[in-house]
Amino acid sequence: MSLKYITPAERFKNYLPKDYVELVDYGPFGKTQEEAGPGNMGQFKELVEEHPMCSGCWMAYFIRLIFASLPNPQETVTLGTAGCGRLAISQAAVPFIYGNYGDQNAMASGLTRAFRLRFPEKTKDVVTIAGDGGTMDIGFSMTMHSWIRGEKFTTIMLDNEVYGNTGGQSSGMSPKGAILKMAPKGKDFEKMPATELAKAAGCVYVVRLSPTNIKKAAKVIRRAIFVAREVGPTFIHAYTSCNIEYSIPTEEVFQDAKDKEKTRFQFDEYMTDAAKEVIERVEAEEKAARVARKAEKKEAVN
Amino acid sequence: MSSDTRPKLEKKLVDMNYLLKEAPREQHFITGAQAMAEAVKRASVDMAIAYPITPQSEVMHLVGDIYAQGHIKEYYRAEEELGTMSAIAGASRAGVRLFTATSGPGLLRGLEAIVSWPGHRVPAVLGVLTRVVNAPLSIQPDNIEMAYLMHCGAVMLHAENQQDTFDMTLAAFAIAEKVDVYIPVAVATEGFFVTHAKGYVDMTPEDMALNEFDPIAAPVPAMDNETPPARIQRDAPVQKSNFMSYLIHSVWQQEIWDSNKRAMKYIYEYLGGPIEVQNPESDVFVVASGCAAAQAREAWRYAQEDGLSVGLIKVRSIRPFPIDEIREATKNAKKLIVPEHNIIGWLCTEVKAAIPNGGIVVEGPRVYGGMTLPVELIMKEIHDALGLEYDLKL
Numbered sequence: 001m002s003l004k005y006i007t008p009a010e011r012f013k014n015y016l017p018k019d020y021v022e023l024v025d026y027g028p029f030g031k032t033q034e035e036a037g038p039g040n041m042g043q044f045k046e047l048v049e050e051h052p053m054c055s056g057c058w059m060a061y062f063i064r065l066i067f068a069s070l071p072n073p074q075e076t077v078t079l080g081t082a083g084c085g086r087l088a089i090s091q092a093a094v095p096f097i098y099g100n101y102g103d104q105n106a107m108a109s110g111l112t113r114a115f116r117l118r119f120p121e122k123t124k125d126v127v128t129i130a131g132d133g134g135t136m137d138i139g140f141s142m143t144m145h146s147w148i149r150g151e152k153f154t155t156i157m158l159d160n161e162v163y164g165n166t167g168g169q170s171s172g173m174s175p176k177g178a179i180l181k182m183a184p185k186g187k188d189f190e191k192m193p194a195t196e197l198a199k200a201a202g203c204v205y206v207v208r209l210s211p212t213n214i215k216k217a218a219k220v221i222r223r224a225i226f227v228a229r230e231v232g233p234t235f236i237h238a239y240t241s242c243n244i245e246y247s248i249p250t251e252e253v254f255q256d257a258k259d260k261e262k263t264r265f266q267f268d269e270y271m272t273d274a275a276k277e278v279i280e281r282v283e284a285e286e287k288a289a290r291v292a293r294k295a296e297k298k299e300a301v302n
Numbered sequence: 303m304s305s306d307t308r309p310k311l312e313k314k315l316v317d318m319n320y321l322l323k324e325a326p327r328e329q330h331f332i333t334g335a336q337a338m339a340e341a342v343k344r345a346s347v348d349m350a351i352a353y354p355i356t357p358q359s360e361v362m363h364l365v366g367d368i369y370a371q372g373h374i375k376e377y378y379r380a381e382e383e384l385g386t387m388s389a390i391a392g393a394s395r396a397g398v399r400l401f402t403a404t405s406g407p408g409l410l411r412g413l414e415a416i417v418s419w420p421g422h423r424v425p426a427v428l429g430v431l432t433r434v435v436n437a438p439l440s441i442q443p444d445n446i447e448m449a450y451l452m453h454c455g456a457v458m459l460h461a462e463n464q465q466d467t468f469d470m471t472l473a474a475f476a477i478a479e480k481v482d483v484y485i486p487v488a489v490a491t492e493g494f495f496v497t498h499a500k501g502y503v504d505m506t507p508e509d510m511a512l513n514e515f516d517p518i519a520a521p522v523p524a525m526d527n528e529t530p531p532a533r534i535q536r537d538a539p540v541q542k543s544n545f546m547s548y549l550i551h552s553v554w555q556q557e558i559w560d561s562n563k564r565a566m567k568y569i570y571e572y573l574g575g576p577i578e579v580q581n582p583e584s585d586v587f588v589v590a591s592g593c594a595a596a597q598a599r600e601a602w603r604y605a606q607e608d609g610l611s612v613g614l615i616k617v618r619s620i621r622p623f624p625i626d627e628i629r630e631a632t633k634n635a636k637k638l639i640v641p642e643h644n645i646i647g648w649l650c651t652e653v654k655a656a657i658p659n660g661g662i663v664v665e666g667p668r669v670y671g672g673m674t675l676p677v678e679l680i681m682k683e684i685h686d687a688l689g690l691e692y693d694l695k696l
Contacts, residue, residue: 002527075527079392095525097395099388099422100414106385107392114349114396115526117375118517124527142388145381 002074003030023047023093029074034290038068038218047073051088056250058257059158059240062211063088066129066156069218070094071225076125077111079104081139083131084165084242085158102139104128105146105155112153125225126153132173133163136192140172147201147233154228155203155235156221157194160242168245175264180245195268198235204275205234210257210265220269226282227275234275239265309372313511315346318476321512322469322572327504334496337464337503338403338429338489339364341471342374345427346511348398349376353386355408356441357493358431362403373511383412391415394424397517397524399475403429405493407436409447420455420485420558423522425478427471428456430490431497432592432643434672442672443493445592446644448620451488455558457565458620459573460591461491462599464501470618473572475512481521482564490620492593492643495674566622576619577627584613585636586687589628589653591617594641594675601680612684617649625656637687638663641680645670 006029013021023029026045028036036044047067053060063085070076079097080086081104090096099107108128115124128135135143135157143155162180163169170183172192179186195208205227211217217238224234239260241248248256261267271279316325321344332340338361342350350369352362369377380386383404390400404412409430419426432445451458457477461467467489474487491497523529569576580602590598595616605612615631615638617624632638640650640663647665654660664687667679676696685692 005528005530006532077395077525077527095527097392097525099391100384100418103384103388103391103415106380106388107395109380109385110349110351110389110391110393111396113376113378114393114398117348118396118398118526119528141381142385145385149378 006074027093028068028070032293033218036068038065038214041065041068041214047093048088048091051091053084053088054244056243056248056253057084058243058253059084059160060088062158062217062238062240063092063129065211065214065217066127066221067092067094069221070125071222072123072125075123076127079108079111079126079128081130081134082165083134083158083163084160085129085131087165089129102130102134102137103142104130104134105139105151106142108153109146109149109151112151123229125229127156127225128153129156129158131164132157132159132161133171136194137172144197144201147198147203147235150202150232152228152230152232154224155233156224157235157237158240159194159237160240160245161191162242162245164242164245191264194237195235195270198237199270202233203235204232204272206237206268206270207235208237208265208268210239210261210267212254212257212261216267223279227271227278230278231272231274308370311372311509313346313509315511315513317513318473318572321506321510322473325506325510327506329502329504331500332464332503333360333498333500334461334464334467334491335360335364335431335498337468338471339368340503340505341468342401343368343508344506344511345401345472345475346399346514347374347401347475348515349393350374350401351378351380351386351389351393352402353380353383353404353408355383355405355433357433357443357497358403358405358408358429360497361429361431365401383408384415387412387415387419390426391419391422391424394422394426395525397515397520397526397529399479399515400424400426401429402426403431405431406433406444406447410435410450413450416451416456416486417454420562421554423484424486425484425520426486427474427478428486428488429471430488431493432490433493440672443495443593444644444670444672445490445492445642446646446670448490449644449646449648452621452648455485455555455562456621457483457485457487457562459487459489459569459618460620461489461496462592462595462616463496464499464503466618467491467496468503468505470573472512473568476572477565477568479515479520480565480568481519483561483568484521485558485561485565487565490592494672495593563622566619566624569619569622573618575627576617576622576624577631578616578618579613579631581611581613582631584611585634586611586639586684587613587615587632587635587637588639588641588680588684589615589617589649590641591620591649592643594643597675597677598641598680600677601684604677604681605684610684610688620649620652623652623656628653628656629658632657636662639680639683639687640664641666641675642668643670643675644668
């Protein structure tokens with residue numbers, strides 16, 4: 001139903017907003033990653049276009065990348081909470097649920113189970129996308145409990161190491177010593193070990209990254225979603241700097257991301273055996289499908 | 303979610319009018335907690351989420367049992383009430399029928415999520431098995447938590463006894479899901495006095511249940527990528543500007559409170575109306591809800607035996623509050639006595655606000671902290687109101 005649900009009747013198209021019609025015709029719904037994926041962002045109608053994020057915002061870029069990487073956008077629901085991220089996520093062309101403060105993983109627990117009872121034969125992807133405060137401070141218990149309970153959905157933490165949306169307060173994910181609002185003498189305890197907590201709590205696929213490489217970032221986002229479908233909770237911890245609160249000149253945002261990749265955001269990918277099995281199987285299937293499509297194309301040309 | 307080995311049950315599915323008014327009933331002697339769970343059993347609930355707190359726990363244990371017996375499709379124990387109530391909100395977006403319950407401090411812990419259910423148009427049913435709100439700690443019945451729930455837009459019913467608990471819990475599912483309502487319904491009753499005490503309950507057959515939840519009929523479509531119209535968020539207007547944000551919030555909240563008002567006709571349809579009036583010609587009325595209404599009923603019975611001219615008004619619906627009905631029923635009254643199980647007297651405040659002559663309202667008697675409400679205290683007020691002597695012996 002889901003693709004049909006998005007697609008309007010041909011004659012009705014005349015009466016729909018142009019933006020919507022373009023999304024159906026030129027967006028990523030029902031398309032492959034080669035047709036409309038991270039590799040050709042800017043060349044198709046993307047799920048995220050307008051957003052009110054600051055100029056040079058690395059988080060806005062990563063959110064755009066998340067949506068371009070979704071394996072099945074027409075069957076995906078996202079959830080989030082207060083923070084900069086939701087300003088862009090709520091304007092993506094994918095259903096977005098905004099509840100209360102830090103409750104995204106609790107809501108996703110209910111949503112995922114209810115989807116599975118209503119649509120046992122279908123795959124609905126549930127992805128929570130929240131900031132470091134929403135995921136690791138105010139939402140900490142709900143995040144941890146969803147992992148401990150083994151809930152089958154993906155958690156993505158947009159870590160800008162600060163409460164950006166409320167004006168630059170220190171968070172649990174801010175580095176020790178950072179002078180921020182509410183830490184006027186510098187934060188006096190360490191950055192929380194989010195990926196270690198995720199592993200301890202039972203996440204079956206955990207990645208820490210600074211998304212400097214589009215292909216690599218897209219690959220791990222997709223892996224996290226594939227594994228969550230079958231095995232258990234998955235977690236992506238991504239560095240998405242706040243150039244405003246950390247005073248990073250716009251032209252240095254990318255360099256900053258590369259620098260962080262060498263320090264506290266070193267790439268780390270963890271997976272259980274069961275997760276690995278799913279990844280190998282799905283990626284082999286994807287590869288086979290790619291090869292088949294290429295052969296088909298070649299055949300058509302000849 | 304391993305393979306489901308629970309039995310597959312065959313039930314006759316019926317509408318709420320048939321279930322409440324026509325279906326055969328058989329009398330059982332059960333606790334209030336059992337009555338609530340038995341109602342859930344007959345409501346084709348898809349999913350229930352439990353978190354323990356005394357005195358609610360018994361209800362959600364029993365709901366767990368009926369899940370294991372195959373009456374409910376999904377059930378789990380959450381880790382605290384904010385997570386529970388948020389998960390209910392999340393599950394509701396998938397288009398399923400939901401139930402949970404809590405008590406006193408648990409209600410307050412979950413309140414941030416619960417008070418957003420009406421705004422999120424979550425038509426879940428919430429059992430409120432009343433209990434003291436700390437501090438000092440007490441686990442005893444006291445319905446002060448209901449005062450905190452009264453201003454969020456949810457429909458609130460208050461059950462006097464085990465029979466009410468059964469009927470109101472069933473009716474709550476139908477009321478919540480009406481197209482012109484579609485907000486949560488809370489069914490409150492006193493912890494221990496009702497939940498842990500047995501009473502006679504006329505129950506419908508176990509193999510007959512309410513029609514399944516119909517997500518297609520919902521006025522607010524599920525976010526399931528299935529139910530049209532397509533709900534893909536290209537443009538979140540609330541985010542656009544402060545002007546749009548307060549405009550949208552205000553019209554949305556108006557709609558919620560209008561929905562709350564529209565629930566009244568269904569309270570008439572399923573429960574016979576928001577109030578029950580005995581001896582409508584009386585000068586003096588005892589006005590009460592929940593367990594206090596049971597005590598008020600007993601005082602009223604004594605008064606009848608003594609030949610005193612006293613009426614009884616039982617309030618079934620706290621939200622929407624029956625302003626017109628109470629005003630009409632008390633238009634010739636000289637005194638209204640409002641006994642309550644809480645210290646602030648929220649029902650008293652509501653009654654005073656509903657009538658043009660609030661001075662006729664006697665503030666109490668009230669008990670709190672979980673003690674019982676002696677009928678003698680109500681009798682004393684009745685005698686005072688009638689200008690008669692009463693030798694109060696407790």
